[in-house]
Amino acid sequence: MDLEEEEEEDDDDDRVIDLDSWLIGLDEHSCLLSSDLTFVGLLGLRSQMRSGIEEAVRSCEEAGVKVRVFTGEQVDGGKLAAETCSLLQDGSIVTAAEWRRLSDQERAAIAPSVRVMTGASSEEKAELVRCLQERGEVVGSSCQHLDDLRVREQA
Numbered sequence: 001m002d003l004e005e006e007e008e009e010d011d012d013d014d015r016v017i018d019l020d021s022w023l024i025g026l027d028e029h030s031c032l033l034s035s036d037l038t039f040v041g042l043l044g045l046r047s048q049m050r051s052g053i054e055e056a057v058r059s060c061e062e063a064g065v066k067v068r069v070f071t072g073e074q075v076d077g078g079k080l081a082a083e084t085c086s087l088l089q090d091g092s093i094v095t096a097a098e099w100r101r102l103s104d105q106e107r108a109a110i111a112p113s114v115r116v117m118t119g120a121s122s123e124e125k126a127e128l129v130r131c132l133q134e135r136g137e138v139v140g141s142s143c144q145h146l147d148d149l150r151v152r153e154q155a
Contacts, residue, residue, distance in 0.1 A: 049084050057085040070117045070125040070151070078118030087115045096120040099128070107131050126154040 057067050069087060071078045075095055082088040092115035099107065099117065111131035117124065129139050129151060141151050 049081065054085055057087065066115075068115050068117075070120050070128060072120060073118060075118045078116050082116040089115060092116060093118065096124045099124055108134065111135065112137075122151055125151040129154045 060067050067085070067087060069078065069082055069085075071081065073081070075093070079088065079093060082093065092113060094110070094114050094117050096117060096119040099120070102110070107127070108131050111128060112135060114128060117128060120128075129141065132139050133154075139154075141154075
């Protein structure tokens with residue numbers, strides 16, 4: 001495997017990682033599987049927050065708008081995004097798996113305190129929006145993926 005890192009000159013300090021590999025026939029090269037291999041490293045990628053998000057969240061909160069993050073990312077990614085925007089508070093994060101185990105009454109009861117939902121499908125996001133609306137809250141939505149149009153329609 002060939003690993004190259006190329007830095008592009010831009011304002012976002014993005015990095016482009018080029019991974020190359022090749023296929024080998026196991027019959028002809030079975031000796032490679034039994035030979036000593038050297039661990040080369042791990043590759044981790046993290047999504048960057050868009051420029052200005054922290055300020056936008058702060059402005060919304062100061063204006064009385066409660067900002068929530070519903071994401072398909074797993075707990076660590078969702079938690080990092082929420083911490084970056086100062087959204088995380090005790091008991092304010094729920095995973096989609098936890099949400100699914102709750103009854104309708106339990107969902108309605110915790111919905112106002114949920115600031116972050118991680119690992120969520122568009123259906124689970126829309127359900128949380130519906131729970132908030134049933135409590136009389138006005139909900140708006142910003143979506144990045146076509147799958148989340150249902151959430152926008154619910155809002």
